[in-house]
Structure formats: structure tokens, C-alpha cells
Amino acid sequence: MAGFKSCKCIEHEVVLDFMNVVRHCSNHNLEFGGRPVIYDYFDGKNFTKEEFFNKKRVHRQMFREGKCPSTCQNCFHLREMEWDDDDYIDFLLLTPWAECNSKCIYCPVCTDEYVKQNTKKYDVYSAVKYMMENDFFIPETVFDFAGGEPTLYEKFDDILELIFEKGYKNVVIHTNGINYSDTVAKLIKNGQCKVLISVDSANRELYKKIKRVDKFDDVRETMRRYSAAQTAIRPNAMKSKYILVPGINDTEEFILEWLDMCQELGIISVILNLDFNWIVKNTDLAYKQKDMPRSPENTTRHLYDLIDFTKTEAEKRGIITSLYGEIFTIKTLVEGEVTENIIDP
Ligand SMILES: C[S@@+](CC[C@H](N)C(=O)[O-])C[C@H]1O[C@@H](n2cnc3c(N)ncnc32)[C@H](O)[C@@H]1O
Ligand code: SF4
Ligand code: SF4
Numbered sequence: 254m255a256g257f258k259s260c261k262c263i264e265h266e267v268v269l270d271f272m273n274v275v276r277h278c279s280n281h282n283l284e285f286g287g288r289p290v291i292y293d294y295f296d297g298k299n300f301t302k303e304e305f306f307n308k309k310r311v312h313r314q315m316f317r318e319g320k321c322p323s324t325c326q327n328c329f330h331l332r333e334m335e336w337d338d339d340d341y342i343d344f345l346l347l348t349p350w351a352e353c354n355s356k357c358i359y360c361p362v363c364t365d366e367y368v369k370q371n372t373k374k375y376d377v378y379s380a381v382k383y384m385m386e387n388d389f390f391i392p393e394t395v396f397d398f399a400g401g402e403p404t405l406y407e408k409f410d411d412i413l414e415l416i417f418e419k420g421y422k423n424v425v426i427h428t429n430g431i432n433y434s435d436t437v438a439k440l441i442k443n444g445q446c447k448v449l450i451s452v453d454s455a456n457r458e459l460y461k462k463i464k465r466v467d468k469f470d471d472v473r474e475t476m477r478r479y480s481a482a483q484t485a486i487r488p489n490a491m492k493s494k495y496i497l498v499p500g501i502n503d504t505e506e507f508i509l510e511w512l513d514m515c516q517e518l519g520i521i522s523v524i525l526n527l528d529f530n531w532i533v534k535n536t537d538l539a540y541k542q543k544d545m546p547r548s549p550e551n552t553t554r555h556l557y558d559l560i561d562f563t564k565t566e567a568e569k570r571g572i573i574t575s576l577y578g579e580i581f582t583i584k585t586l587v588e589g590e591v592t593e594n595i596i597d598p
């Protein structure tokens with residue numbers, strides 16, 4: 254097929270989203286759009302492979318005809334290339350549950366009552382099982398669990414067991430780590446998954462300030478057990494994440510405490526991110542501050558310096574730091590052009 258403009262989400266991604274919606278993507282990068290819809294109400298029952306991919310093809314076909322749906326206008330994910338014409342999903346984001354047992358100060362999910370009330374429970378397990386049995390996926394498909402808190406879904410382990418049996422190797426689990434799962438540990442041992450836990454601290458008091466629940470000890474124990482489950486197949490499967498929340502946990506002392514904890518737990522891969530609410534509220538300020546001298550008030554420069562500090566200190570402990578989300582934006586902003594961004598897979 255000749256080249257045309259489309260994006261990898263439109264072609265082969267699927268998001269089981271909040272409020273029973275199924276989307277092509279979860280990108281919020283467009284002011285008035287993004288996240289085009291495949292099903293506006295999905296109950297996980299009575300769908301067929303033909304129906305599913307026909308619905309996915311509605312937008313795919315528009316791009317084949319040189320048209321762009323209003324949701325995708327000017328999206329920087331669009332690429333002109335020779336896209337294949339096959340029906341399969343290479344990335345499934347599972348985020349159809351909004352409940353959580355944490356109350357992180359930065360998280361929009363935990364405060365959005367409208368989303369919670371309008372997300373009706375359905376049998377996600379049976380829907381995914383049907384998809385697996387009917388060849389929706391390819392061996393390389395990424396299964397990415399988010400939410401809400403995925404471990405609260407009563408059939409979370411059952412979905413993972415399906416994945417285990419079929420031998421899929423690219424599972425990503427975003428969890429707060431309050432609940433430990435033997436099935437997650439089994440997948441880690443088998444090199445089939447990576448687990449990302451945003452702990453954002455390394456002591457009980459700071460944890461409570463950010464997470465607004467008193468569960469630091471449980472999370473530390475979960476990280477220890479997942480880390481102990483790592484094998485040579487994937488020695489970096491357990492990833493500890495630190496979301497910098499300016500004014501709360503963005504000090505060198507707190508970062509050192511966190512890195513020491515990671516080292517003690519045998520974690521060799523960490524992720525640094527920034528609360529995206531800070532950049533949303535302070536975009537203009539960040540642009541101004543990037544060219545201003547370092548000072549305690551210059552949060553942009555301070556965050557930028559913390560990136561280097563974290564990477565250097567992590568390296569001393571045999572730990573690789575990946576930069577995610579808006580902390581990467583800070584790096585790009587200050588440097589003008591970014592030379593490298595290691596993402597530890
Ligand atoms: C909404 S959570 C759901 C999964 C799970 N409950 C967890 O906390 O990992 C998905 C991811 O978004 C991240 N996240 C939530 N709010 C954020 C924010 N304001 N800035 C950056 N990342 C955020 C979380 O750390 C998590 O990795
Ligand atoms: S073009 Fe952009 S908004 Fe549209 S599906 Fe792709 S990533 Fe999402
Ligand atoms: S644990 Fe995850 S879903 Fe729950 S409030 Fe925190 S970031 Fe949000």
C-alpha cells in the first residue's frame with residue numbers, strides 16, 4: 254500500500270478507557286481533541302472480531318482517503334509512511350476501572366467523582382479472553398495496566414494468568430504497590446512484565462503527605478518482593494518511580510533517601526517524572542525561568558539540576574534513571590535541544 258498519513262494508535266492501538274469508552278489513543282496532546290473513540294459504550298459482551306475491527310476501521314479508512322478526523326487535527330503523532338492494512342492490536346491499554354485505595358495529591362483520577370460514577374463495571378477478563386482466543390493480538394503486543402488501581406479489579410490476577418499461559422512478554426503494570434500480587438511476581442520471574450510503582454518518597458511521613466494514605470510500609474514491602482522476584486531474563490523489571498512535586502519532595506536529601514532505599518531493595522531501574530499539574534499551571538513561568546540564573550525561587554532550573562543530581566547519584570549506586578513525562582519537558586526546555594533520554598526498557 255502506498256504511503257499516507259496516519260498514526261500508530263489509529264492503526265493498531267486500543268484503550269479500554271474510563272466510562273466504558275473504547276478509544277484508539279489516550280493522548281491528551283491536543284487542545285480540543287485527541288483520544289478518538291471506537292465504542293462510545295462498551296460492556297465487554299456480545300462483540301465480535303469482525304464488528305470490533307470494522308469499528309476500528311472507520312477512522313483508519315479516513316486516513317487512507319487522505320482525511321483527518323477533527324479529533325486528530327495537527328496531532329504530532331501523525332506520520333506519512335506505508336502503514337500495513339492488517340487487523341491486529343499491538344498495544345492494549347487497560348484502564349477501565351477508576352477506583353483506588355490511594356489519594357495521591359497529583360492524581361486527577363482520585364478526585365473525579367463524575368468519572369467514578371459513570372464508569373460501570375464490566376467483565377474485562379472475559380472481553381480480553383475473547384480477544385486472545387480470536388487472535389486480536391500479536392506475540393509482541395504490549396498489555397499496559399493503569400486506572401484507577403488495577404490490583405483492585407477482582408479478576409486482575411485472572412487476566413495476568415491468561416497472559417502468562419499465552420506467553421506474552423510485554424506487560425506493563427502501573428500500580429501503587431499497596432497490594433502485592435503473587436501473579437505479578439510470577440510474571441516478573443518469567444521475564445514477562447515490568448512493574449512501575451510511584452512511591453515518590455522513602456519515608457512514611459513524606460509518603461503520607463503525597464499519597465494521603467498511611468501505606469508506605471506495605472509499598473516498600475511490595476517493592477522488595479517484586480525486586481526479589483527479578484531474574485537474569487529481566488533484572489530491571491521492578492521500577493521505582495519518583496514524581497517530583499515542587500515544594501513537597503523536590504530536595505536532594507529526599508532523592509538520596511529514595512535512591513538509598515532502591516539500592517537496599519535491589520532495584521536497578523528508577524524513573525523520574527514531574528507532577529504534570531505543575532507544568533500545566535506554570536508553563537509561562539517555566540519559559541521565563543529557563544533563561545534566568547539559578548536561585549531558590551527558580552523552580553525550573555532547580556528541577557533541571559535535580560535531574561543531573563539524580564542521574565549521577567543513581568549511577569554511583571548502579572541504578573539507571575529514565576526520564577518520563579514532564580521532567581523530560583523540563584530538560585528539553587532548558588537545553589533547547591535534547592541530546593539523550595535513556596529509557597530503561
Ligand atoms: C493514574 S495512575 C493509575 C495506576 C496506578 N494506580 C498507579 O498509581 O500507578 C497511572 C500513572 O499515572 C501517573 N500519574 C498520575 N498522576 C500524575 C501526575 N499528576 N503527574 C505525573 N504522573 C502522574 C501515576 O504515577 C501512574 O504511573
Ligand atoms: S493522531 Fe493523535 S489524537 Fe489521533 S489517534 Fe493518533 S495520537 Fe491520538
Ligand atoms: S494510586 Fe494511581 S490511580 Fe490512585 S490516586 Fe495515585 S496515581 Fe491515582
